[in-house]
Amino acid sequence: QDKTLTINSFGGAYEQAHRTCVIDPFEKETGAKVQIVTAYSADAFAQLRAQKDAPQFDVINFSGGQEIVGAAEGLLSPIDASKLSNAGDLYDFAKANFAKGEGPAYSIAAIGLVYDSVKSPKAPTSWKDLLDPALSEHLVLTDISNGYGMLGFLMLNQSEGGTLENIQPGLDAVSKLLEAGAIVVSTSPEIQQEFAQNDAWIAPYASDYAYTLRKAGLTAKFVQGSEGTPASFITSNLVANRPNQELALKFIDISISKAAQECFAEALRYSPTNSKAELSGEVAADVAYGEEGVKGLIRFDPAKIEANRKAWVEAWNKTIAQ
Amino acid sequence: MANVRLENVKKAFGPVQVLHGISLDIASGEFVSLLGASGCGKTTLLRIVAGLEAVTSGKVEIGGRDVTALAPEKRDISMMFQSYALLPHLSVAENIRFPLRMRGIGSREQQQDKVRAALETVQLGHLADRKPRQLSGGQQQRVALARAIVSDPQVLLLDEPLSNLDARLREDMQVELIEIHKRLKLTTIFVTHDQEEALSLSDRIVLFNAGKVEQQGTPADIYAQPATEFASNFLGSANLVAAEIGTDGSATLADGQRLAVGQDRPAGKVSLVLRQEDISIAPEGAAGLKATVRTRVFLGARCRYILDLAGERVQILTGNDQTFTFGDTVSLSIDPARIRIIPR
Amino acid sequence: MANVRLENVKKAFGPVQVLHGISLDIASGEFVSLLGASGCGKTTLLRIVAGLEAVTSGKVEIGGRDVTALAPEKRDISMMFQSYALLPHLSVAENIRFPLRMRGIGSREQQQDKVRAALETVQLGHLADRKPRQLSGGQQQRVALARAIVSDPQVLLLDEPLSNLDARLREDMQVELIEIHKRLKLTTIFVTHDQEEALSLSDRIVLFNAGKVEQQGTPADIYAQPATEFASNFLGSANLVAAEIGTDGSATLADGQRLAVGQDRPAGKVSLVLRQEDISIAPEGAAGLKATVRTRVFLGARCRYILDLAGERVQILTGNDQTFTFGDTVSLSIDPARIRIIPR
Amino acid sequence: MASFLIPSWVRLAARIFIVVTVIFLLAPLVVVVGVSFSESQFIAFPPDGLSLRWYQTVLSDTVYTSAFWTSIRIALLVTVSATVLGGAAAIALHRRMLPGSAFLATFFLSPLVLPTIIYAIGMLMFWSAVFGPVSFVTLWIGHTVIAIPYVVRTTLAVLSESDPFLEEAARTMGAGRIQRLLYVVIPQGLPGLGAGAFFAFNISFDEAVLSLFLRKPGLTTLPVQIYGQLEFSPDPSVAAVSTIMIALTVVLILVIDRMLGLQRFAST
Amino acid sequence: MSDRTENLLLAAPGLLLLALAFFLPIGQMLVLSVDGPEGATLAHFSRFLGDGFYLGVLWRTVRLSLIITVICALIGFPLAYIMARVGPRARLWLIILVILPLMTSVVVRTFGWVVLLSRNGLIPELLRDMGLAGRTFALMQTETAIVIGMVHVLLPFMALSILGVISRIDTRLEEAGRTMGCSFLQTIRTIVLPLSLPGVVAGSLLVFTLSASSFVTPNLLGGPRLQVLAASIYKSVTQTLDWPFAAAQAVVLFAGILLVLIPYVRLTASDNG
Numbered sequence A: 001q002d003k004t005l006t007i008n009s010f011g012g013a014y015e016q017a018h019r020t021c022v023i024d025p026f027e028k029e030t031g032a033k034v035q036i037v038t039a040y041s042a043d044a045f046a047q048l049r050a051q052k053d054a055p056q057f058d059v060i061n062f063s064g065g066q067e068i069v070g071a072a073e074g075l076l077s078p079i080d081a082s083k084l085s086n087a088g089d090l091y092d093f094a095k096a097n098f099a100k101g102e103g104p105a106y107s108i109a110a111i112g113l114v115y116d117s118v119k120s121p122k123a124p125t126s127w128k129d130l131l132d133p134a135l136s137e138h139l140v141l142t143d144i145s146n147g148y149g150m151l152g153f154l155m156l157n158q159s160e161g162g163t164l165e166n167i168q169p170g171l172d173a174v175s176k177l178l179e180a181g182a183i184v185v186s187t188s189p190e191i192q193q194e195f196a197q198n199d200a201w202i203a204p205y206a207s208d209y210a211y212t213l214r215k216a217g218l219t220a221k222f223v224q225g226s227e228g229t230p231a232s233f234i235t236s237n238l239v240a241n242r243p244n245q246e247l248a249l250k251f252i253d254i255s256i257s258k259a260a261q262e263c264f265a266e267a268l269r270y271s272p273t274n275s276k277a278e279l280s281g282e283v284a285a286d287v288a289y290g291e292e293g294v295k296g297l298i299r300f301d302p303a304k305i306e307a308n309r310k311a312w313v314e315a316w317n318k319t320i321a322q
Numbered sequence B, C: 001m002a003n004v005r006l007e008n009v010k011k012a013f014g015p016v017q018v019l020h021g022i023s024l025d026i027a028s029g030e031f032v033s034l035l036g037a038s039g040c041g042k043t044t045l046l047r048i049v050a051g052l053e054a055v056t057s058g059k060v061e062i063g064g065r066d067v068t069a070l071a072p073e074k075r076d077i078s079m080m081f082q083s084y085a086l087l088p089h090l091s092v093a094e095n096i097r098f099p100l101r102m103r104g105i106g107s108r109e110q111q112q113d114k115v116r117a118a119l120e121t122v123q124l125g126h127l128a129d130r131k132p133r134q135l136s137g138g139q140q141q142r143v144a145l146a147r148a149i150v151s152d153p154q155v156l157l158l159d160e161p162l163s164n165l166d167a168r169l170r171e172d173m174q175v176e177l178i179e180i181h182k183r184l185k186l187t188t189i190f191v192t193h194d195q196e197e198a199l200s201l202s203d204r205i206v207l208f209n210a211g212k213v214e215q216q217g218t219p220a221d222i223y224a225q226p227a228t229e230f231a232s233n234f235l236g237s238a239n240l241v242a243a244e245i246g247t248d249g250s251a252t253l254a255d256g257q258r259l260a261v262g263q264d265r266p267a268g269k270v271s272l273v274l275r276q277e278d279i280s281i282a283p284e285g286a287a288g289l290k291a292t293v294r295t296r297v298f299l300g301a302r303c304r305y306i307l308d309l310a311g312e313r314v315q316i317l318t319g320n321d322q323t324f325t326f327g328d329t330v331s332l333s334i335d336p337a338r339i340r341i342i343p344r
Numbered sequence D: 001m002a003s004f005l006i007p008s009w010v011r012l013a014a015r016i017f018i019v020v021t022v023i024f025l026l027a028p029l030v031v032v033v034g035v036s037f038s039e040s041q042f043i044a045f046p047p048d049g050l051s052l053r054w055y056q057t058v059l060s061d062t063v064y065t066s067a068f069w070t071s072i073r074i075a076l077l078v079t080v081s082a083t084v085l086g087g088a089a090a091i092a093l094h095r096r097m098l099p100g101s102a103f104l105a106t107f108f109l110s111p112l113v114l115p116t117i118i119y120a121i122g123m124l125m126f127w128s129a130v131f132g133p134v135s136f137v138t139l140w141i142g143h144t145v146i147a148i149p150y151v152v153r154t155t156l157a158v159l160s161e162s163d164p165f166l167e168e169a170a171r172t173m174g175a176g177r178i179q180r181l182l183y184v185v186i187p188q189g190l191p192g193l194g195a196g197a198f199f200a201f202n203i204s205f206d207e208a209v210l211s212l213f214l215r216k217p218g219l220t221t222l223p224v225q226i227y228g229q230l231e232f233s234p235d236p237s238v239a240a241v242s243t244i245m246i247a248l249t250v251v252l253i254l255v256i257d258r259m260l261g262l263q264r265f266a267s268t
Numbered sequence E: 001m002s003d004r005t006e007n008l009l010l011a012a013p014g015l016l017l018l019a020l021a022f023f024l025p026i027g028q029m030l031v032l033s034v035d036g037p038e039g040a041t042l043a044h045f046s047r048f049l050g051d052g053f054y055l056g057v058l059w060r061t062v063r064l065s066l067i068i069t070v071i072c073a074l075i076g077f078p079l080a081y082i083m084a085r086v087g088p089r090a091r092l093w094l095i096i097l098v099i100l101p102l103m104t105s106v107v108v109r110t111f112g113w114v115v116l117l118s119r120n121g122l123i124p125e126l127l128r129d130m131g132l133a134g135r136t137f138a139l140m141q142t143e144t145a146i147v148i149g150m151v152h153v154l155l156p157f158m159a160l161s162i163l164g165v166i167s168r169i170d171t172r173l174e175e176a177g178r179t180m181g182c183s184f185l186q187t188i189r190t191i192v193l194p195l196s197l198p199g200v201v202a203g204s205l206l207v208f209t210l211s212a213s214s215f216v217t218p219n220l221l222g223g224p225r226l227q228v229l230a231a232s233i234y235k236s237v238t239q240t241l242d243w244p245f246a247a248a249q250a251v252v253l254f255a256g257i258l259l260v261l262i263p264y265v266r267l268t269a270s271d272n273g
Ligand SMILES: Nc1ncnc2c1ncn2[C@@H]1O[C@H](COP(=O)(O)OP(=O)(O)OP(=O)(O)O)[C@@H](O)[C@H]1O
Pocket: B133, B134, B135, B136, B137, B138, B139, B164, C013, C016, C018, C036, C037, C038, C039, C040, C041, C042, C043, C044, C045, C082, C193
């Protein structure tokens, strides 16, 4: 049997971590070879869907909830939990929809407030602080076509009194912010660009990115807003219609292993979903850690998000349109 | 070598009918000139023989083979364009070598020899490496000529090949053309607007008028016996003088002067066709018709007088021995046999 | 109206020296022809007068003003190009109206009237709406001519304007040119390769040789008294015959025949310059030099004989009254006053 | 042309125009070059600190070099295929002997009209359904399709200005179909074909969307690599790659010029 | 073989490739635009055409494309003319300069512009220093930024398309114009411009369609608040995963472009003969 697996990874530092934490151990253990296609979830999903007659991925990783659609369209295979030796160690929310075809979540990115600890006149503590007029000219919002942007917006909406049924308060807040001088970007590098060169002080975004900024030499810090911290799940999914699913399952199994998750947290500050994972104090401070920490995370119902995504994006677009 | 036959060839550009049914038979090795007014369809005819223009109806044969629908490159012809059509990206020598290369005639060295020879023929040996754009008009024309003759085709089509050359060079080129023609016995169709050139070079002249063949024949025939008014007018630049033939067979002009005419004609109103070089001029007093000098045009070896004869404008062409000036009355004489009469 | 003055104008294209110091004075309203062999620099000179080519050194004046560095459009000239340079995107009428439009001459209606008149002048009234590509070669040339004359410029530059026209049309156009010139008193510089045309039209002829002015003068002067061998050769197509002047002043040919020469010359070896139209031919037995007919070339009104005279090839041009054929012995006579002698 | 044919103020204006245009064209490149020598992790201009570390990173990282070679390979193949197919079609259209030439000319433009992503998805769906997994060939075909319009357009435009008698003259000189193409039509269309070929190369070399969707492991082009790098961890390494590309281009053109006399080609 | 067969043979490979490798795949994609849960539907179109927001996006796309095309032509024509008429050395350098930007990835180049145009970038800072702009002035995320970036990307296409044609124009025609009283600029307008029209047409066809269908540059420089149709299509494909709607937008874009181009080609083709 063919001993190669094709997966997607997210490039850059993420891909490096992916390699050290998951792929290398996997290759060592199975003698198989892993080929990586560097693609964001959205692009990878589009590719998966278009290629449904001859998919090239064996395992596909998503960070924006695409597994829900993928599973519904039959592009992904249901997973038998018993075939994953590490499934038992996962928190329950990380393995909720195996039967539908959604794979396990193997990392969590926490969405909070990224800010410039030097330039920003005060350290923000709550989502409400985003509305502080002193900050608005230095505020960077992220478009909700971006997964993190979506979660950040929903959290802002919630802090303004909205719900998943009613996002109008969030939209109102956004238009107020835009009027006051905030800007909207749609990709992560633009956030870096804004922080590095254009006097941006604060942005609702993910913990791992704050870490990236710090590594790049910026004075960025991450805080969790007092109202709560939305979580973005990174899932590892089993692609349907591929010959070597056994091997693919093995790969997913390693992704959710204790060692792999510790390694990810160490390298990129992602929160583990494996309850057995143990983190050093320094790392733990940057992530949501342990049963309690994880419980504090808010997970907006991904099914609802998927159901409403089109409408929300349209409403959002109309709100921000100049 | 090959004969060329056109059978009732017609050609129209959209609504513009250009050739109205041309039939022509050109023998193998013949040198035929096409003469005709500007825009009468000479170039169009050459292009049809070359295969560059489809006929509207009719048939074209070369060497006994129906080529009406044959591609030009398969016809073994060679054509010199009125606008030269030199390839701008090739040097003079490369332009001339082009037909040899295309037809695969000879080795590279032989081709180069032929090119050199053709360049010498047109007296351009020193410009072999220039690009066409760097040549004068006459030089370009000679390159085009060299390119047309270099490949010794069965049929040679030349469209006003010498129009931009000075008299000396033109004579030289005429001699070269005749010699090439004699040596290789090429069937040659030659378009020219220069009558003397046509008369001196050709075995036969085909006179065109508005897309029809007006007359054809040897140079001497066609010159001596123009069949139509157009022909005599076009070839000899003839004067038309109104007259009345009397019962005695002599002609009376409008002012009452009389002259003898050779042809026997029933009495009546006619036009006399007087060719300008047939009329001789003498000082007043000599026998002949009286006329008044209007203008004298100096032509070097010859001289043209514009005269007033019986109230009509008459041109004559004569030598430079005697000169008359404005207002002189002169006496004109003309061999009665050379006067043609056409009814009015 | 404006005179044109060139002062020691030199022009080189890279290493190729084309004009070697031309000085010319053309009076206001004068009609000057440039004659010269192909490639001698006529077009280049016109282009310099027009301002299209920068001089390498020297000075150009028009109407007393130094225009050496003046842009062409400020010179109030009009030029007809040897290659016509018709604008392919404009119709015939638009092409002719172009200079009027650009110079802002007259209202739209006036312009259209002028265009119509110019089209009539060149006999193309019926083709006003065609595009240049849909015209025959001669028609294109006439459009270019019409475009050059339509705007009545101070200086009119014509580069072989009639080379693609048949004899009839050519005469008509010459008459039109002369009339326009007389009516408007345009200073006209006219390049032609046709000597008769130059001789008949011009006030003055400037004879070019390899980028230098060889001779200039009125047509009669320059024809009658060519100053150099080149001039006589170029203008009269003269024959050069080797001879020796004896002590009695008469010349002896190589075969011992003798003839009288007009000029007084010290004894010695010389070349006799015999213009081809000065020699008359008579049947054997008449007084004169004996020669043998090699070829007779029929030219319609005239006839050219190629003869063998004392072992040399001699051409003569004569009328068509008597005809001789290959091998006939004939007797040649020539007015001693017309023989020029140059040392050998 | 004589020097005084162009008024001096036009010369001055032209100089200024060229300078401004060149500044405009080069401005972002200067930024890119500047950033590439930056010491810092992020893209900022003017750069803080000078270093060659990003060049080191790029040159020692095989992903860049292998992506570069993949791109070059595809781009060269596409240049050939698009120029041959597009050039041939343009010549046929130019002769106006096919029915509906004008319509066909528009037809050849259509790959430009749709955003590449639509084509990318369509192509991926189609290929997967019919041939299965994508490959190098898929990408080659895809790039050829989107490069053809450029060649067709530029060649058509140039041919429309050439002397129609030249091809006819060649025919009377015995040039067969192929010879006419080779020795007359192609030399006449050369500026257009050249521009088209260059566009084709460039389109393929710089194409990201189609390459993104049609890729598979081991088939990553340089733009996809750069795009990914910028998306996931933007650092001056992309600037270093681009600077190397700029330098390579200049050197390549100058070398070709030395060897073939490009200026002669450029002047026809 | 007849001439017609020859031309067919010449055109056939290209036509075939386009038919098989373009129209087949794209057709399959575009039928999605009428794809609904219960058979064929025009719902996606009516959603687009009935919504001011999307019509605005379409209008912006067309408007910006027109502006970009006009600016490219205004710069590209003189640039090409100068390139065609300077000496061979200078021409070589100009060509290098024009194609250099093309050899840099669009994304990277656009990032160069981002750096230059954003709030603390060189250009706004310069404008601020000269007192021409306010404290928070930025060119980023404006239509101006999109136009600047797109012109930069597309100018070489325009310039080189025109250059090819101008280099084929017989200079004697210009000279003839001068002897007929045209000033230099009149010669350009009445002779060079009409004769280089095929190049201008070719260039503007390329530029217009490219700017209407491009996504990376407008998205990076205009930001999410100034969407163009291509970006919206991109979003529908990858983010909202609404492919039928994406296909419908593509059809609308296709139709919109044709609507602009057909009269343009008609208008200019008649002068080409
Ligand atoms: N661009 C050029 N480079 C080099 N030589 C040139 C260039 N243009 C013209 N010449 C040369 O300059 C000479 C004069 O050319 P010009 O066109 O003035 O001749 P011309 O007297 O008009 O001849 P023709 O009667 O044949 O038209 C020719 O020998 C020609 O070869």
